[in-house]
Amino acid sequence: xxxxxxxxxxxxxxxxxxxxxxxxxxxxxxxxxxxxxxxxxxxxxxxxxxxxxxxxxxxxxxxxxxxxxxxxxxxxxxxxxxxxxxxxxxxxxxxxxxxxxxxxxxxxxxxxxxxxxxxxxxxxxxxxxxxxxxxxxxxxxxxxxxxxxxxxxxxxxxxxxxxxxxxxxxxxxxxxxxxxxxxxxxxxxxxxxxxxxxxxxxxxxxxxxxxxxxxxxxxxxxxxxxxxxxxxxxxxxxxxxxxxxxxxxxxxxxxxxxxxxxxxxxxxxxxxxxxxxxxxxxxxxxxxxxxxxxxxxxxxxxxxxxxxxxxxxxxxxxxxxxxxxxxxxxxxxxxxxxxxxxxxxxx
Amino acid sequence: xxxxxxxxxxxxxxxxxxxxxxxxxxxxxxxxxxxxxxxxxxxxxxxxxxxxxxxxxxxxxxxxxxxxxxxxxxxxxxxxxxxxxxxxxxxxxxxxxxxxxxxxxxxxxxxxxxxxxxxxxxxxxxxxxxxxxxxxxxxxxxxxxxxxxxxxxxxxxxxxxxxxxxxxxxxxxxxxxxxxxxxxxxxxxxxxxxxxxxxxxxxxxxxxxxxxxxxxxxxxxxxxxxxxxxxxxxxxxxxxxxxxxxxxxxxxxxxxxxxxxxxxxxxxxxxxxxxxxxxxxxxxxxxxxxxxxxxxxxxxxxxxxxxxxxxxxxxxxxxxxxxxxxxxxxxxxxxxxxxxxxxxxxx
Numbered sequence: 001x002x003x004x005x006x007x008x009x010x011x012x013x014x015x016x017x018x019x020x021x022x023x024x025x026x027x028x029x030x031x032x033x034x035x036x037x038x039x040x041x042x043x044x045x046x047x048x049x050x051x052x053x054x055x056x057x058x059x060x061x062x063x064x065x066x067x068x069x070x071x072x073x074x075x076x077x078x079x080x081x082x083x084x085x086x087x088x089x090x091x092x093x094x095x096x097x098x099x100x101x102x103x104x105x106x107x108x109x110x111x112x113x114x115x116x117x118x119x120x121x122x123x124x125x126x127x128x129x130x131x132x133x134x135x136x137x138x139x140x141x142x143x144x145x146x147x148x149x150x151x152x153x154x155x156x157x158x159x160x161x162x163x164x165x166x167x168x169x170x171x172x173x174x175x176x177x178x179x180x181x182x183x184x185x186x187x188x189x190x191x192x193x194x195x196x197x198x199x200x201x202x203x204x205x206x207x208x209x210x211x212x213x214x215x216x217x218x219x220x221x222x223x224x225x226x227x228x229x230x231x232x233x234x235x236x237x238x239x240x241x242x243x244x245x246x247x248x249x250x251x252x253x254x255x256x257x258x259x260x261x262x263x264x265x266x267x268x269x270x271x272x273x274x275x276x277x278x279x280x281x282x283x284x285x286x287x288x289x290x291x292x293x294x295x296x297x298x299x300x301x302x303x304x305x306x307x308x309x310x311x312x313x314x315x316x317x318x319x320x321x322x323x324x325x326x327x328x329x330x331x332x333x334x335x336x337x338x339x340x341x342x343x344x345x346x347x
Numbered sequence: 348x349x350x351x352x353x354x355x356x357x358x359x360x361x362x363x364x365x366x367x368x369x370x371x372x373x374x375x376x377x378x379x380x381x382x383x384x385x386x387x388x389x390x391x392x393x394x395x396x397x398x399x400x401x402x403x404x405x406x407x408x409x410x411x412x413x414x415x416x417x418x419x420x421x422x423x424x425x426x427x428x429x430x431x432x433x434x435x436x437x438x439x440x441x442x443x444x445x446x447x448x449x450x451x452x453x454x455x456x457x458x459x460x461x462x463x464x465x466x467x468x469x470x471x472x473x474x475x476x477x478x479x480x481x482x483x484x485x486x487x488x489x490x491x492x493x494x495x496x497x498x499x500x501x502x503x504x505x506x507x508x509x510x511x512x513x514x515x516x517x518x519x520x521x522x523x524x525x526x527x528x529x530x531x532x533x534x535x536x537x538x539x540x541x542x543x544x545x546x547x548x549x550x551x552x553x554x555x556x557x558x559x560x561x562x563x564x565x566x567x568x569x570x571x572x573x574x575x576x577x578x579x580x581x582x583x584x585x586x587x588x589x590x591x592x593x594x595x596x597x598x599x600x601x602x603x604x605x606x607x608x609x610x611x612x613x614x615x616x617x618x619x620x621x622x623x624x625x626x627x628x629x630x631x632x633x634x635x636x637x638x639x640x641x642x643x644x645x646x647x648x649x650x651x652x653x654x655x656x657x658x659x660x661x662x663x664x665x666x667x668x669x670x671x672x673x674x675x676x677x678x679x680x681x682x683x684x685x686x687x688x689x690x691x692x693x694x
Binding site for chain 2: 034038044052061090094096099134147152
């Protein structure tokens with residue numbers, strides 16, 4: 001934890017704390033009529049359809065404050081939430097943030113957390129319009145509700161893909177997971193020997209992916225510019241295999257995935273190897289990449305096939321085929337959905 | 348805690364749990380296009396303005412599971428949240444619910460919690476459209492985001508009252524707080540002597556007010572029917588004095604409040620006396636009544652003055668006058684905003 005001044009939260013009280021943390025909020029969306037400061041925020045969607053998604057992040061489950069800088073945590077709380085809006089091919093426009101926090105946190109620590117949130121709101125032009133703050137015996141819990149808007153005909157659901165369409169993914173996969181493993185390794189080293197400084201210099205990209213991920217608004221903007229509408233889409237928060245299962249289940253289709261097409265950053269690949277892990281499994285089962293997984297009809301695929309940031313990784317089959325991966329050696333393997341089962345973690 | 352079957356949450360996993368808890372959700376609002384089951388819910392507000400409010404409830408701070416039945420807790424989580432929508436003179440239409448819960452909770456316990464939520468959603472014709480479930484080391488945290496809609500010209504803010512308007516309140520005050528004190532008293536008796544059964548039979552009304560409060564949708568419906576528009580409004584979650592301060596601060600006005608006008612149920616009055624408390628202070632500083640506090644112009648007040656459920660308790664003054672109460676003995680006292688300071692509680 002950074003060394004910063006410590007003003008106890010109770011010095012400000014709940015209303016004082018809210019005033020302090022929200023005092024310099026700006027609105028970006030042009031759709032917010034009334035922001036923080038009343039019973040509700042008031043929003044004018046100007047005839048568009050409303051999208052809403054909620055995510056809860058818990059210290060010890062979704063993040064570890066031993067190595068998670070509070071500014072990054074605030075940033076990630078926002079980007080991971082608005083990622084769900086982009087995954088519907090919509091624009092994120094407002095959000096509310098509720099936190100429950102132990103009295104062991106200071107006003108300055110919350111200021112850092114909120115400064116990360118405000119930076120994300122500015123980067124994505126999203127308005128912070130409300131929330132709640134309350135106390136908690138231990139730790140920190142962040143609940144973000146993100147709102148977005150779209151024309152009805154532009155909204156893309158998980159359901160909608162059909163046989164022969166191309167399964168594509170943005171960016172690269174498995175980086176956040178390997179970054180997390182490095183952070184956990186260095187924490188264990190530190191716990192054994194407090195004199196040891198963490199060795200993190202060689203892992204900048206994968207650490208950024210776990211600590212300060214971006215949401216793929218740029219991909220949604222690209223779709224709009226190129227007049228592309230995916231037939232189905234989901235964001236990758238629980239790992240590629242889990243998200244493929246969601247798409248297939250809702251669309252009633254199967255998938256043939258090609259292992260050698262799965263995009264991996266060289267640092268992800270090398271770190272997985274260093275940790276004696278299969279890089280492909282890191283992509284399939286590691287979560288929190290916040291990339292977009294989507295299916296395209298052939299005409300739309302023609303428009304993206306030269307984009308360096310979109311990779312075709314397989315194609316849609318009949319449901320009877322199942323969900324299978326063609327390995328690098330050419331063998332066909334059924335994929336299992338592992339994902340990230342928070343309820344299986346021990347306390 | 349009720350004796351019920353115990354299926355560990357990890358037997359279902361996160362997605363299984365969500366499926367189980369949301370399997371029989373109905374939509375009531377006519378405005379929900381897509382509910383639970385995708386990255387976002389999709390909502391058609393049909394040209395109205397959107398209202399959004401978020402509340403977080405924490406075991407040990409906002410509720411005590413030692414005496415709070417889970418069904419009632421679920422009901423209250425919903426009604427206390429949509430109360431903020433009605434406090435803007437709007438209709439509640441959708442909500443999302445996120446929970447963080449210890450593995451000490453069973454699937455059956457969560458089913459009870461959600462059944463209370465579903466009952467509230469049905470009673471208020473609000474659609475449960477999404478949320479998140481995650482694990483927590485200890486206890487239970489509930490975060491509800493409520494959405495509502497209104498025509499822009501109908502929305503009532505905290506700001507808007509002017510001199511000589513009538514300050515009114517719905518229902519009666521202080522009941523939830525005295526109910527809470529009875530629950531706390533009986534818990535202490537039980538902790539000293541586990542053979543003692545709690546004595547709660549004589550306190551039904553005030554216990555219902557703390558354990559299963561209603562939101563005042565009926566008052567908003569009445570306003571619409573009578574073509575009344577309050578000039579300012581807030582719901583009473585932190586106590587009358589705190590809410591009066593919010594209205595006055597935002598409107599730049601003062602208030603002359605009459606102690607003998609504050610509506611108290613006889614059970615509230617008698618219980619306060621039994622506990623050696625001033626009943627007026629229970630109304631001023633006790634929270635969680637979820638009644639509406641609002642200001643009316645003289646013409647609108649004429650339309651409500653025979654309503655048994657709306658009581659004029661004072662009038663708006665210049666800001667210079669301050670916020671004062673005329674006591675039953677005729678003396679003028681400045682009011683202090685106490686409210687409910689969650690951050691002052693010890694852990």
